[in-house]
Amino acid sequence: MKFKAFLTDNGTSLLEKRFLPALDKMGKVCHLYFTRDHTIFLHNLLNGDGVQSIAQFRKEALFDNYRISSQNDDRIAFTIDLSLLQRAIRSSVSIYAEMGGGDDVGTGSNRLQIKLVKKLPPNSHQPLPFLTFESKGYKSAVIQDVPISKPLSRADVLELQSALDMAQDLPRxxxxxxxxxxxxxxxxxxxxxxxxxxxxxxxxxxxxxxxxxxxxxxxxxxxxxxxxxxxxxxxxxxxxxxxxxxxxxxxxxxxxxxxxxxxxxxxxxxxxxxxxxxxxxxxxxxxxxxxxxxxxxxxxxxxxxxxxxxxxxxxxxxxxxxx
Amino acid sequence: MSSSGPDLVCQLDNVQGMVDALTAVRWKRHQDAVMELSEHGVVLIVEETRCLQAKVYLQRELFVQYEYSAQGRPRFGVSLSLFVNCLNTFSVPGRSNMIEIRYPGPDMQLLLKSVDSMDACIYAEIRTRIPDTISWDYNFEPAGSTPLSFTVKSAALKEAIDDLEWPGSSIQITLEPVPPSVTFRGEGHGDLQIDFMYYANTDLLIAFHCDHRVSYRYKYKFLRATTSNIPSSVIRDNRGSKLTIGRGGMLKVQHLVSVARPSIPHPHVDSAGYQQPSRIAYIEFFVKPEEYEEDIQNGS
The missing domain is CATH 3.70.10.10 (Proliferating Cell Nuclear Antigen)
Known part of the structure; x- marks a missing residue:
């Protein structure tokens, strides 16, 4: 299971300034679901009693160099705390601004890389999954790890996908x-x-x-x-x-x-x-x-x-x- | 629909002003109010434990249109909180909000609807009750030939009463002719005395009438109710509140709340501060003094 992509400037501002603040109001925790072509934030799709919300982005809207692979038809889903995600993106943005970014946007060298990793947290014997944000500057790099849930099993991903399909029905x-x-x-x-x-x-x-x-x-x-x-x-x-x-x-x-x-x-x-x-x-x-x-x-x-x-x-x- | 037509159909162009005026007498979450309609306007009355009464006078001049056709003076009970929250829904900031108020509806409801937009309409039907008889008549009578009264800046009055919170339950108000002054004194967990000297603070104490010393004690919570929800427009307009002590120590507190149309900057009008003078809602509170407190005070 691998996921790695670069968040574009446009994608960063879409998430940081607009979608994450809105989605955070819908509920602190949501499913983040990556497929070959889309990134989807889902609220309450598997547990039925709250407001369901579905925010779907075509991968080009947020990322470039988008690479995903999993044995489950290249689909990865997990739950994530939106306020932590928001904080990570926000501080990456500020680091980037402090480094005087924008000069070498074209080179792609100092943009925000997002990666799915397993790490051994301090004082723990078991590696845990994280979504890692890496902002590379001219002289330094800042890495932030946002804890996520264990990726959903094949059955759960299927269930999520079918709930998503069902939620696409349009009223007449x-x-x-x-x-x-x-x-x-x-x-x-x-x-x-x-x-x-x-x-x-x-x-x-x-x-x-x-x-x-x-x-x-x-x-x-x-x-x-x-x-x-x-x-x-x-x-x-x-x-x-x-x-x-x-x-x-x-x-x-x-x-x-x-x-x-x-x-x-x-x-x-x-x-x-x-x-x-x-x-x-x-x-x-x-x-x-x-x-x-x-x-x-x-x-x-x-x-x-x-x-x-x-x-x-x-x-x-x-x-x-x-x- | 009753065949005789409604008792009252009126239109108001400043909902926020009405919300402000009614909020001024809202000292707790759930309050029942009695509304009385007449050819002169609408009066709303709230009361608590026979010690405190408040009235909001919305004279017919405040309304753009006022069609009254009842015999006698219809009265009905309504939940004040519901009425204020409901009215507040009609008040959209940044634009004029014209509403129509009608009574009674087919089921004796109070009916409200917005009338300023064709494609969006807000409406409400508030259930009314048969009013409780107002048990205690707050007949306010002057204490003597000279009124005992003073007028103080509403903001200063509110601040003084807020400050008196910590000494606690009972506040003594004293009017003294020489030197002309008003004293608020709280004794409880500690003492706090706030003096308004007429000659020293003419900008705060605007008017003063008193020919002999009087002193009465009032429950703090009732005094507080008279200023706790003074609308911000009263402070902004730098208005004064008039306090009068009547026979037996009954305290009357009067505020003025503007129900004028929000002044929209107009290129052809030079004077910026123009306001329609008559568009004021009058708020009155009547607070009974604590009984026998004076004697206990003297004995201790």
Whole structure:
């Protein structure tokens, strides 16, 4: 089992400034999964009760000189503590900056090398696995070892892969939330009112979030959102109704789905904004199995989707609702 | 929907101002409040153990629109924390937030909705209760022909009361005509006395009326409730709070909270500090003095 690669400048800043802060909010520990072409950070895929998040990078988005080999179809997976990973990358960046890096970027000699190693830690008789970060400078080299779990067995990797495959199902209707900050702001304040959130998504392009307890009903409806997938025209007679009755009628017609999720999970998924996505889509999986949030990233300076990076979350549904 | 139409439909363009005003009387996590509607505006009343009462007056002038059509003065109970948290959801920083408040809904709810955007709508329905009868009437009567009162910078008042935390449970407030001064004195784990001398601190103690010495003791926790949640806008606007001692030592504390539209820099307006003068919410606290404390004090 071997893994060795150089983290590019772009990859370093993607991870350090954007993805690791976001992923750290999803949970301290995650699976890091390397395949021949991809690097994937996975949360809660094998243990089912939290928010699942999947951040996938094509190897060129993060690395060059990417070398991987294992007897398991060149796949390696383990769990890693994200805050340690973040700290290692951050200090490598600062070392690099102190060394006045940037002069010989082209030579590739002082970039950040990542390697999977087994080492005998001090006061121990058993070698343990580490992900090693090596920043080579002009005169010195700094090596940081981030402890990781034992690599997953062949069976566990297969299970992880099949969970990953299953998590790729797209909802039939997705609506685009143009202003994630606005939604986050709103949800941050709503958090104080209740713990459970009803989410309705219609084929007309409505996203309706609502808290309903015995004492209060508090909701927000965003209309005329961009719809991807199955869509319908808003029936004319619905246009002037209240948000609640409109949603109710849409559900009855089969043009909308409602699910209930935990407010905590929803707020957590919004933390993905730290990865600075360019847009976000919300959808409800078939039979109301989960609430899916897909974040998209544009190729810098364009409005074209960057297919080498993907991030999406799946929120467990507490009550399959009316679906 | 009832056929006679709602008792009240009103619109407000500064939700944050209303949140501030209501937060000022929120001294603990769960509080029940009574709301009273009239043609003059909305009054919210909270009370604790018959010793402390607070009222928030939201006069009709604060509202962009105020349509009142009830007979009598409808009253209902509502959870203050829920109401404030809910209102807070409507307050999006950096833009104006116009909301409509309506009472009653089909099930006697208090209904709120945002009315400033066509494509995004926030709404709420808050369940109301039949109000508890306010058991103790806080009839505030002047102590004599001359009012016993002083006006102090809200920030200084808050600071003084915060500082009095460590001596503890009971605070004595004394007004003295010669030399004109106000003294806050706490005795407990230690002594702490804070004096406001009228002539020495005219920037802190703005006004002072007292023709004879008075002295009463108040429970610290009740005094603290009067300033614990003073909105930051009150401090920022450098406002004063007026304290009056009435018959029997009843203390009235009044704050002014701005519900003016956040002043948006406007290229055509030269004066930067322009504010609509009438858009102030009045907050009043009534604190009963500790009974018989005066005698014990004298005897010891």
């Amino acid at each position: 209707t997705l609506v685009q939330v143009p202003d994630l900050n606005q939604l986050q702001n709103y949800v941050d304040r709503m958090k104080h009112v209740g713990d459970l959130l009803n989410i309705s998504i219609s084929k007309y392009g409505d996203l309706h979030v609502q808290i309903s307890t015995t004492l209060i009903t508090l909701g927000a409806e965003f209309r005329k959102l961009l719809v991807v997938g199955e869509q319908e025209e808003v029936p004319a007679e619905d246009r002037d109704l209240s948000a609640q009755s409109r949603t109710q009628r849409a559900v009855q017609r089969g043009d909308a789905q409602t699910v209930q999720v935990s407010m905590k999970h929803f707020a957590k998924s919004l933390q993905c904004h730290l990865a600075k996505p360019d847009c976000a889509f919300y959808g409800i999986a078939q039979e109301g199995a989960c609430l899916t949030v897909i974040f998209q990233f544009f190729i810098p300076g364009s409005r074209q989707n960057d297919k080498s990076i993907s991030l999406h979350c799946r929120l467990p549904v507490l009550d399959p609702g009316s679906s």
